[in-house]
Amino acid sequence: MTDGATARYGAYEAIEVAVSESIALITLGADPDRANPTTAMTPELTACFRGMRDDPDIRAIVITGRGRRFSSGGDIGTMRERAERMADPRGNPAWVRRLPVDRGTDFMTAMLDLDVPVIAAVNGHAVGAGLRIALLADIMVVAEEAKLGDTHVLRGLVAPQAYLLALAAGMPRAKSMLLSGKLISGAQAVQIGLADRALPAQDVLSSALAQARELAALPPLAIRWTKRILNNQIRQAVHAHATEGYGLESLTMLSRDHAEAVAAFLEKRDPAGYEGR
Structure with a gap:
């Protein structure tokens, strides 16, 4: 899927963007x-969304994952490196400045500000930040066997976007999922109203693209302001x-509980124990 508009989004390394017939396909990973x-x-998605907001060549966006996953969320290896750096008694002011406290909303704002319909083609597991x-x-199409949820608590971290799950699935379900870190299937996601429809994995992207083409043909101002x-x-x-x-979340990044949870996961062992309160 390529045309002239694709060239404007060719400088990314962690995502891939292709535009065809006014539909932008963003592939994660x-x-x-x-x-x-x-x-x-x-950060690449944030910049991409900001550029697409004012792009007259784009009338709908589909986001999918590369390979068999949608997105696993934060990188566990990076978490371990960060925890080890923070254990250094000399500190790391440069890292502290990168804590996501004051700029954590940049990505969400950029995505919410998109005027065109956005469809998530969840072809595989979508966890945490994924x-x-x-x-x-705006619409989620999910593979039936995909796993969805947030495992922040299992890594000793606060789930910073907990309220988004509560808005989508209701407070009781959100608390059950977030406090346990348990994942649900794509089929279950539809049952609780989290996703629009669940399909075999091989049909997810084609279904999302077909719906994107339908929405792109509708009156754009009505779409834009309804979304608003x-x-x-x-x-x-x-x-x-x-x-x-x-x-x-940033405070829990500094905790020994987080460091132990990450180490245990990477070393494929049970945690040695947490400090608790």
Whole structure:
């Protein structure tokens, strides 16, 4: 899928963008052997969305994952390196400045500000920050066997976008998923209203692209302003909760509990124990 508009989005490394017949297809991840972590792709997606907002050649956007995953969220290896750096008694002011407290909303705002329909073609697992991408889309099409959820708590971290799941699935379901870190299937996601429809994995992208073409043919102002009304509730939630969420996540990044949870995961062992309160 290529045309002249694609050239404007060819400078990315963690994502790939192709535009054809007014539909932009964004593929998450650069390496099909990895789980499409969001660590490197989030700033690229932010810049991409900001550019697409004023692009007259784009009437709809489809986001999918490379390989068998949509996105696994944060990179666990990066988490371990960060935890080890913070254990250095000399500190690391440069790293502290990169804590996602004051700029954590940049990505969400850029995505919510898109005027055109955005469809998440969740071809495989969408976890943590990967699920956040799907939740911020206007429509979610998901593979039946895909796993969705947020495992922040299992890594000793606060889930900063917890309120997005509560908005989409309701508070009781969100608490059950977020406090346990358990994942649900694509089929279950449809049952609880988290996704629009669940399909065999091989049909997810073609279905999303077909719907994108249908939406791209509709009156654009009506689409734009209907989205604005619907997204106002999400914007209000982001404004009310995002800074606290990212601030608390940043605090747990500094904890020994987080360092032990990550080490245990990477070393394929049970955690040695947590400090607790």
